[in-house]
Amino acid sequence: MLHNSLAWFLSSLCQAPSSHLAVFKMSNRKRTAVDVDTDNAKRGVWLVKVPRYLSDAWEQHPGKEVGRLIIGGEVVFRTNPNITGIPSSSSAETNVVTNSALPPGMQIMPVGSRGTKKQPETPSEHKFVISDINNQTMAVFSEDKTGLEERASVETGKLSVQGRVVKRAECRPPDTSDYLSMKIKGIKERQEPRRKIALMDKAEVKFKPTAIHAEDLARERMKKEGAKTVRADKDVVRDALFAAFQNHQYYRLADLQKLTNQPPNYLKEILVEIANYNTAPPHRSMWELKPEYRNYGCDQGEDNDEDEEL
Numbered sequence: 001m002l003h004n005s006l007a008w009f010l011s012s013l014c015q016a017p018s019s020h021l022a023v024f025k026m027s028n029r030k031r032t033a034v035d036v037d038t039d040n041a042k043r044g045v046w047l048v049k050v051p052r053y054l055s056d057a058w059e060q061h062p063g064k065e066v067g068r069l070i071i072g073g074e075v076v077f078r079t080n081p082n083i084t085g086i087p088s089s090s091s092a093e094t095n096v097v098t099n100s101a102l103p104p105g106m107q108i109m110p111v112g113s114r115g116t117k118k119q120p121e122t123p124s125e126h127k128f129v130i131s132d133i134n135n136q137t138m139a140v141f142s143e144d145k146t147g148l149e150e151r152a153s154v155e156t157g158k159l160s161v162q163g164r165v166v167k168r169a170e171c172r173p174p175d176t177s178d179y180l181s182m183k184i185k186g187i188k189e190r191q192e193p194r195r196k197i198a199l200m201d202k203a204e205v206k207f208k209p210t211a212i213h214a215e216d217l218a219r220e221r222m223k224k225e226g227a228k229t230v231r232a233d234k235d236v237v238r239d240a241l242f243a244a245f246q247n248h249q250y251y252r253l254a255d256l257q258k259l260t261n262q263p264p265n266y267l268k269e270i271l272v273e274i275a276n277y278n279t280a281p282p283h284r285s286m287w288e289l290k291p292e293y294r295n296y297g298c299d300q301g302e303d304n305d306e307d308e309e310l
Contacts, residue, residue, distance in 0.1 A: 036141075037160035045140055045163035050171040053122060053182075057083050075128035077171060121178050129170045138165040179302075231266050238270060242293070250278070250286040 143156035
């Protein structure tokens with residue numbers, strides 16, 4: 001016989017998603033001035049703690065029978081095979097063929113059934129451990145948000161007291177090999193990494209950085225072929241240097257070598273005659289003309305003299 005209070009508890013778990021069952025807790029959300037239905041405030045209910053796999057199965061099948069409670073020497077809850085996916089005894093024996101001509105205890109099994117691996121099954125029976133609630137007052141409230149539509153997330157629905165918790169129960173699974181296998185399988189599935197290493201059949205084409213560029217290769221090729229710069233006349237090189245220093249006051253040796261296309265040692269011999277090498281900042285390691293060869297302000301001075309004569 002099914003206890004009335006537990007029958008109400010099990011049936012209430014399968015109500016429509018619009019109304020849910022919860023133990024009352026204080027909330028910081030603003031509550032509208034609504035009345036609470038207290039017609040069932042004196043009804044006794046049980047607070048049952050169930051395993052996660054059972055609660056998930058119940059939530060996936062709302063409005064259906066989740067099982068039956070058998071009260072005898074001990075309280076046993078027998079789950080519905082259609083809810084948890086447990087094969088019934090009749091379906092498990094459909095593949096077994098019996099023959100009266102066979103010796104007792106022998107059966108004919110389908111080909112390939114001996115080597116198949118048995119999958120762990122969800123326990124079909126659970127033991128209820130019931131305890132009394134002392135020095136504690138708990139009630140079950142339901143909230144109906146039908147009709148609120150878009151305001152359902154900010155407003156409180158219709159509240160109703162569904163009963164007072166009089167018993168606390170714990171739904172314990174049996175200590176069997178099937179249950180242990182199911183738990184081990186769940187632990188292994190949770191430990192599997194979500195990101196796995198996959199082998200690629202074909203390598204991806206990517207542009208990698210190069211250490212030697214085309215300009216460097218051309219320069220090395222010229223060195224190998226023996227291409228050398230030819231020394232020009234000193235007067236020609238000196239004129240080219242004077243023209244360069246008219247544009248900029250300071251030059252590095254490498255820059256002057258590119259402008260004149262002369263060997264560095266030969267160019268340095270000419271620079272020593274007409275220029276000074278700076279060893280102190282801010283123009284360190286740069287060349288500038290000697291004072292006697294500078295004519296940066298000559299043109300400007302001649303223009304000023306002409307203005308005075310006029």
